[in-house]
Amino acid sequence: MDRYLHRILARNRDSVRTCRWFSHFLLTTVFIGRFHQRSVEKRWAPVTHMALTSLLHQLADKKHSDLSREDIVPRAFTVPTSTDAHAIHQDLEKLRNSVLKEQNHLTTVLGTWSEFLTSNSDNSDILRSSAELGLQLEQVRDKALEVEQRIKASAQVDLTDLAHEIEICNQHHATLISAIQVRLQSHTAELRAG
16 A cells, blocks of 8 residues: 555656646746847848838828828729720720739739748738738739620620729728838837837
């Protein structure tokens, strides 16, 4: 009986030691991990600031924005207004070309900074907004092709669905600009505080 009791007590002491060691290890790892993360973010803060500013300026509408005053206006697509089948065909082709150009531009801009932004700070909202914009650009392109096929088949011009997709796309672009501005403001505040 004594041997049995002695074994149980020995196991419990080892379990308690293991539990204490693990809790110290876990707390140390979490603390050091966060401390290291903050240290890395602080060291790369100027580059992060430059990346966010570059993204913002490259995604802004150059004609309507005043970049020197940080007055940023997102680029926007317009709904074709022609009622003539030939003119609407040309407008839809211009829209599709503009969408393709915007997709390429978005890909290039993100390709420059995405790896850096994902590795250093919490910029997931910016990358998520970028992905949503990219998907919506495809929706606009697809809807423009659908409208064009309908016009060829029946000469009927109905732009309601296309107008809706363009409106959503413009909203996604504005959301992306807003996400970058919010992150840039919080990053600037962190730089000044720290």
